[in-house]
């Protein structure tokens with residue numbers, strides 16, 4: 605499924621983000637930047653050790669990546685030239701105001717897009733940040749993701765912003781969320 609918003613193609617596919625040929629792919633990392641399971645593990649496996657080396661250099665400079673922020677490395681052995689590593693929030697029920705999960709998820713998408721913009725990147729693929737190990741409810745996460753992307757691309761032109769969902773069910777959730785927010 606795809607939709608043009610402003611001048612940007614917003615598209616949705618089921619697949620593996622490590623295989624995408626967009627200029628950048630986004631990693632749902634953790635604050636350590638040292639890798640993990642899920643999409644993070646898949647990206648480090650497919651990209652090879654160079655990505656971890658670059659992450660370690662970033663850690664040496666700034667000590668990891670706070671939740672909601674984003675950092676950039678090359679794509680190592682993958683087709684994508686860059687990986688933007690962002691850290692989504694761990695879901696803890698949504699009712700503790702101080703935890704601010706929704707705002708932090710919004711920040712993760714916004715800061716990833718902004719880092720892409722600063723690096724002149726014109727096409728980018730996102731996974732469903734925080735909805736795996738971090739347990740953020742996917743319907744709510746999809747609405748936050750799409751609202752944030754939509755607002756960004758109404759102001760700034762990418763060639764393509766692509767969502768790469770791992771399962772058919774997740775793809776359907778994102779497509780339904782798109783109908784709600786547009």
Ligand code: AR6
Pocket residue numbers: 619620621622632633634639640641642643644645646692731732733734735736737738739768769770771774
């Ligand atoms: N391509 C696209 N999506 C994928 C892939 C893939 N190759 N592999 C998994 N997914 P998760 P989180 C989906 O757990 O919730 C890591 O250990 C997956 O089905 O990867 O943000 C990090 O190091 C799910 O829909 O990320 C952190 O510690 C989505 O990606 C923690 O997990 C996100 O699931 C981050 O947890």
